[in-house]
Amino acid sequence: MSEPIDSEMGEAGGAPTRRLVLALGAAAASTVVTIRPALAQTAGSVLNCEIPVPAPQAGAGNFIAADGSLVPAGTAGAYPPLARPLKGEEVKAMLNGGRVPAGVNAEAAQAYANYIRRLQAGMSGFTCYASLQMPR
Amino acid sequence: MAAFLYAADPPETIRMVDLEGLTLLYHRRSGLTHILAPPAPQILAALAAGPAGAAEIIARIGAVFEVEADDPAAAIAARLAELEAAGLVWRT
Numbered sequence: 563m564s565e566p567i568d569s570e571m572g573e574a575g576g577a578p579t580r581r582l583v584l585a586l587g588a589a590a591a592s593t594v595v596t597i598r599p600a601l602a603q604t605a606g607s608v609l610n611c612e613i614p615v616p617a618p619q620a621g622a623g624n625f626i627a628a629d630g631s632l633v634p635a636g637t638a639g640a641y642p643p644l645a646r647p648l649k650g651e652e653v654k655a656m657l658n659g660g661r662v663p664a665g666v667n668a669e670a671a672q673a674y675a676n677y678i679r680r681l682q683a684g685m686s687g688f689t690c691y692a693s694l695q696m697p698r
Numbered sequence: 699m700a701a702f703l704y705a706a707d708p709p710e711t712i713r714m715v716d717l718e719g720l721t722l723l724y725h726r727r728s729g730l731t732h733i734l735a736p737p738a739p740q741i742l743a744a745l746a747a748g749p750a751g752a753a754e755i756i757a758r759i760g761a762v763f764e765v766e767a768d769d770p771a772a773a774i775a776a777r778l779a780e781l782e783a784a785g786l787v788w789r790t
């Protein structure tokens with residue numbers, strides 16, 4: 563019934579060459595909105611987030627010195643990386659009350675706590691740590 | 699162009715849902731949810747192939763899309779800064 567619509571396939575029936583356009587946006591535009599825990603948090607999602615010690619991108623094999631800085635593996639007085647990431651709940655208890663996570667000795671825990679306090683934006687675990695600092 | 703390489707968490711550590719042009723991203727490790735507009739999801743997709751510098755990211759996106767920007771270098775730097783601030787990418 564209706565008039566045939568000109569095909570976008572173009573002449574010769576070739577595959578369409580048009581590709582989707584993706585605008586990168588202006589430098590001042592914003593493309594990321596983070597829903598903060600006060601809004602997003604239900605049932606303790608923040609307390610279940612994880613902080614690897616140290617962050618893989620910071621050098622997974624490095625040891626952690628007492629002040630929280632990363633030093634080469636085997637450095638005297640420094641502590642080995644944790645075999646498992648710490649849960650947000652463990653970190654909160656450790657930072658606030660000094661409660662040591664299971665399987666971690668007290669001196670090492672202090673070094674790990676210092677490492678976590680020094681986390682910066684962009685490092686694994688930072689968002690988790692930042693979330694723990696927010697008022698609930 | 700900056701010499702930094704950017705990396706993102708592997709795709710299996712995040713959950714993405716498309717919402718009519720926007721993307722909802724749940725970051726399992728932090729427990730945070732982010733709302734992304736293009737080209738942020740495409741940048742993360744480009745980084746799924748491994749760490750890359752800004753120019754390489756534009757090239758990877760350009761393999762799939764017609765990239766449009768007055769100043770691609772400035773635009774991609776701004777997008778990467780946003781993703782970095784959100785903890786979704788980091789410099790290696």
